[in-house]
Amino acid sequence: MLAQISTKTDDQKPNIAVLIADLKALPESVWCDYLFNRDLLVARIGPEKRAELIAGAIKCGTDLAQETARSYGSIPASELVDQLPLQVKPEDSQTIQKQVFLATFTEPNEIKIYQEPINKLTALKLPGFDRAAITEIILAHELFHYFESQDDQFYSRTSQIELWHLGRYHHRSTVRATSEIAAMIFSWRLNDLSFSPLILDILMLYCYNPEAAHDCYQELLALARSGQGDPESDQ
Amino acid sequence: MSNVIIGILLIASFVFMVWYCMKGYNLMVGFFVMATIWTILALIGNAITPAASMDGKSVMDVLEFVYADGPAAYASSILVNVFFGAFFGRVLMDTGIAATLIRKVVELGGDRPRLTMSLLCIVTAIIFMSMTGIGPVISIAVIVLPILFSLGVEAPVALFAFMGSIMAGIFANMVNFKQYQEMYVGFAPAAKSYTYNDYFTIGMIGMIVGLVVVLVIANLTMKKGKSHNWAIDSQPAGKENAPWYSWISVILPVLGVVLLKLPIILGFILSGIYAMATTGKLKGNYSEICRRFAKLFTDGSIDVAPMIGFLLSLAMFNNAATFAAPYFTAIIGNIVPTTAIALTIVFALLVPLGFFRGPMNWVGSGSAIFAVILAANPAIPVQFMYPLTAATTVFPQHLDVTQSWVAWGFGYAKVSSRDFMKRSIPAGWISGAIMCLIIFIMYGHLV
Numbered sequence: 001m002l003a004q005i006s007t008k009t010d011d012q013k014p015n016i017a018v019l020i021a022d023l024k025a026l027p028e029s030v031w032c033d034y035l036f037n038r039d040l041l042v043a044r045i046g047p048e049k050r051a052e053l054i055a056g057a058i059k060c061g062t063d064l065a066q067e068t069a070r071s072y073g074s075i076p077a078s079e080l081v082d083q084l085p086l087q088v089k090p091e092d093s094q095t096i097q098k099q100v101f102l103a104t105f106t107e108p109n110e111i112k113i114y115q116e117p118i119n120k121l122t123a124l125k126l127p128g129f130d131r132a133a134i135t136e137i138i139l140a141h142e143l144f145h146y147f148e149s150q151d152d153q154f155y156s157r158t159s160q161i162e163l164w165h166l167g168r169y170h171h172r173s174t175v176r177a178t179s180e181i182a183a184m185i186f187s188w189r190l191n192d193l194s195f196s197p198l199i200l201d202i203l204m205l206y207c208y209n210p211e212a213a214h215d216c217y218q219e220l221l222a223l224a225r226s227g228q229g230d231p232e233s234d235q
Numbered sequence: 236m237s238n239v240i241i242g243i244l245l246i247a248s249f250v251f252m253v254w255y256c257m258k259g260y261n262l263m264v265g266f267f268v269m270a271t272i273w274t275i276l277a278l279i280g281n282a283i284t285p286a287a288s289m290d291g292k293s294v295m296d297v298l299e300f301v302y303a304d305g306p307a308a309y310a311s312s313i314l315v316n317v318f319f320g321a322f323f324g325r326v327l328m329d330t331g332i333a334a335t336l337i338r339k340v341v342e343l344g345g346d347r348p349r350l351t352m353s354l355l356c357i358v359t360a361i362i363f364m365s366m367t368g369i370g371p372v373i374s375i376a377v378i379v380l381p382i383l384f385s386l387g388v389e390a391p392v393a394l395f396a397f398m399g400s401i402m403a404g405i406f407a408n409m410v411n412f413k414q415y416q417e418m419y420v421g422f423a424p425a426a427k428s429y430t431y432n433d434y435f436t437i438g439m440i441g442m443i444v445g446l447v448v449v450l451v452i453a454n455l456t457m458k459k460g461k462s463h464n465w466a467i468d469s470q471p472a473g474k475e476n477a478p479w480y481s482w483i484s485v486i487l488p489v490l491g492v493v494l495l496k497l498p499i500i501l502g503f504i505l506s507g508i509y510a511m512a513t514t515g516k517l518k519g520n521y522s523e524i525c526r527r528f529a530k531l532f533t534d535g536s537i538d539v540a541p542m543i544g545f546l547l548s549l550a551m552f553n554n555a556a557t558f559a560a561p562y563f564t565a566i567i568g569n570i571v572p573t574t575a576i577a578l579t580i581v582f583a584l585l586v587p588l589g590f591f592r593g594p595m596n597w598v599g600s601g602s603a604i605f606a607v608i609l610a611a612n613p614a615i616p617v618q619f620m621y622p623l624t625a626a627t628t629v630f631p632q633h634l635d636v637t638q639s640w641v642a643w644g645f646g647y648a649k650v651s652s653r654d655f656m657k658r659s660i661p662a663g664w665i666s667g668a669i670m671c672l673i674i675f676i677m678y679g680h681l682v
């Protein structure tokens with residue numbers, strides 16, 4: 001599959017079925033890199049620290065998925081949400097230009113799910129991407145943020161990088177990508193998906209701005225080709 | 236008696252204008268119509284009882300003064316500043332200096348929404364001490380706002396904090412200073428010698444006060460808990476950086492004017508050249524470089540073109556206000572305060588009338604009221620009076636829905652004007668009132 005991808009040139013615009021097939025074949029490591037490259041602090045994180053944070057985030061998401069299955073049994077995210085003190089609010093949309101908002105979790109317990117992108121995506125009638133399936137993927141991701149907010153010992157909250165120091169003061173910060181990677185992995189495992197939940201990113205973007213979606217797609221293929229991520233972590 | 240009737244009609248047209256602005260109709264045409272109504276009313280008044288302001292002037296002289304001299308006088312000194320300010324704004328965008336500064340500030344603050352938001356606001360304010368025009372505002376907004384959103388700051392807070400920082404920066408902005416000072420000089424010629432350098436200290440204080448007020452309100456109205464957005468960014472974080480020694484370009488025009496006493500336009504040109512030289516934009520042959528400059532100037536001019544149209548019709552209105560002033564004096568002349576403390580209190584209380592292009596706003600219908608105030612206080616020192624009018628103009632105006640970029644922001648960030656005004660009106664009023672007090676403390680003794 002990867003060999004087939006690598007022969008594709010930039011100006012060939014694939015139809016959506018090809019795009020989905022290609023995206024489904026991408027390994028976990030590529031999606032982690034994709035998320036990491038979008039972090040505001042990416043320029044301040046060296047390759048070693050980056051690898052450490054990504055590995056830690058993957059473990060964090062995986063562990064939580066296993067623990068959740070143990071405590072609650074294997075139930076879908078939507079049922080889990082019902083058992084927890086969470087409020088799910090459907091909102092219309094907060095999409096601006098090239099930033100498409102899918103959902104927001106706000107402490108202590110509010111999950112907003114934006115309906116407009118979901119409506120647009122379901123209108124495409126893609127197999128496997130009906131409203132229920134999309135909602136489960138999104139809810140699981142937001143559930144991670146809920147669990148994370150409940151426990152300050154989560155890897156995504158304890159792992160920090162130092163940005164600068166002045167005398168004895170060390171200015172440290174968490175890295176948002178760590179939390180997002182862990183949330184992606186959690187949703188991936190909890191929903192037992194054979195592809196990354198982040199495929200939604202590209203598909204939603206496709207609904208608003210096919211050009212931008214195509215750019216992201218090319219970027220992902222390039223990441224896969226460069227093998228920046230470790231191919232062994234492919235599940 | 237006829238003066239009072241004309242005065243009442245003028246005030247009625249005034250109220251109409253406020254309604255017109257609140258409705259969001261075109262301001263360029265609106266102010267042209269207002270200039271015409273006021274000129275006609277003043278001509279009628281003069282025909283009944285000759286007014287001193289029209290003494291020895293034929294109808295043609297009056298028309299000339301309003302429709303020709305108004306825009307011409309205005310253009311000679313201000314418009315050029317606006318054009319070069321806009322050019323400089325384009326330079327900062329095209330060289331990537333503004334974007335680099337913003338990224339560096341985010342890397343300084345890290346994943347701490349309140350801290351990083353505050354740092355971004357400070358940088359935005361500094362940038363807008365010398366930048367002008369809706370183009371640069373949009374270019375900066377599309378960098379800053381998505382960063383704030385991805386840090387989990389809600390859209391209404393993010394938009395308010397961003398627009399509020401621009402407002403703060405504009406209090407110390409050279410181009411805006413020239414713009415309002417020129418109008419002031421129209422009613423008080425002695426103020427001609429009052430320069431940006433004289434204004435600089437109070438301008439900086441105003442910027443700091445505005446920033447502090449905006450940040451306090453943004454922080455207080457922000458949700459307590461942390462927020463995570465699942466948002467799709469179509470672009471990875473940028474990595475191209477402008478070198479550190481180019482960053483100073485952002486404040487070079489101000490430094491040039493304040494420290495070296497350079498003319499403002501030369502300050503913009505030299506700073507623009509420095510910014511381009513330090514970011515490798517002066518490479519290539521002569522004609523390539525010329526083309527680059529021409530393009531930056533053209534793009535900048537396009538950014539401010541809609542504003543220019545408005546400013547020219549506003550200049551007509553300002554000159555019409557000269558003729559209308561005696562009729563306002565007939566009605567409110569007796570109640571215009573003449574002591575420093577009374578002026579301070581009245582201005583502080585009336586700051587909200589600077590919103591919606593209201594009567595306390597130089598780029599609104601304020602010139603009529605300011606003309607009356609200046610007529611009633613002919614010897615008032617400009618160091619005291621000008622900053623007061625700046626306080627009631629700059630703070631409300633740059634948080635106002637009639638400000639082109641604020642209106643743009645509502646559409647861009649999907650924020651309702653109600654959500655925005657909940658924060659912007661208190662912010663404008665509080666900043667303005669605090670500044671009135673500071674101006675009184677610093678310059679009140681001159682009166």
Ligand SMILES: [Zn+2]
Nearest residue numbers: 183463464465
């Ligand atoms: Zn998330």
